[in-house]
Amino acid sequence: EVQLVESGGGSVQAGGSLRLSCTASGFTFDDSDMGWYRQAPGNECELVSTLSIDGTTYYTDSVKGRFTISQDNAKNTVYLQMNTLKPEDTAVYYCAAAPREDNGSWYSGCFGFWGQGTQVTVSS
Numbered sequence: 750e751v752q753l754v755e756s757g758g759g760s761v762q763a764g765g766s767l768r769l770s771c772t773a774s775g776f777t778f779d780d781s782d783m784g785w786y787r788q789a790p791g792n793e794c795e796l797v798s799t800l801s802i803d804g805t806t807y808y809t810d811s812v813k814g815r816f817t818i819s820q821d822n823a824k825n826t827v828y829l830q831m832n833t834l835k836p837e838d839t840a841v842y843y844c845a846a847a848p849r850e851d852n853g854s855w856y857s858g859c860f861g862f863w864g865q866g867t868q869v870t871v872s873s
Contacts, residue, residue, distance in 0.1 A: 751775045751856040751863060753844040758867030761834055769829040769867060771844030782847040783820055783827040786859040787840035788866075794859040797842070798829060802849070811837070834871045841866040 757769040769785070784799035784807075798818040799807040806818055815834075820827040827844060843866040845857035858864025 751846055751848065751851075753846060753856070753858060753862075753864035755842065755844050755858075755864060755867040758842060758869045760870040760872065763835055763871055763873050765834050765871070766830070766832045767834065767869060769831065769842055769844075769869075771827045771829075771864075773825050773827070773844070773846055775863075776846065776848040777850060778820075778825040779822040780849045782853065783818075784845040784847075784855075784857075785818065785827075785829045786843045786845055786857050787838075787869075788843070788859055789840040792840075794843070794857070795840075799845075800827065831869070834869075836871045836873045839869060839871050841868050 752774045754772045782801045785797040786794045788794045800818045815832050817830040843857045843859035847853045847855045856862040
């Protein structure tokens with residue numbers, strides 16, 4: 750079973766930084782695309798960033814140049830470094846995984862799978 754444990758959220762002022770971490774288990778970490786979703790109150794899950802097995806990264810337009818995704822295969826952990834945070838970044842952030850062994854299906858607490866998310870609150 751894919752399990753994702755997020756941490757690192759908190760409350761910061763606009764312009765501040767946070768680094769989110771996600772420790773994964775239940776699948777072959779270095780044979781999986783990884784990513785981050787977020788969900789603001791009343792909104793649907795929004796894809797924030799992904800990191801493919803081949804190293805390709807994706808960022809939604811609103812975070813380009815401010816957020817950086819990375820991973821440490823030795824620790825089965827994916828990170829999201831968030832700089833120059835804005836109030837509109839306020840949301841619960843969820844890790845996501847797409848293991849090749851599951852045909853690349855995406856798993857995330859944002860859409861009902863294992864993972865509690867971590868709250869990020871940015872005040873103006």
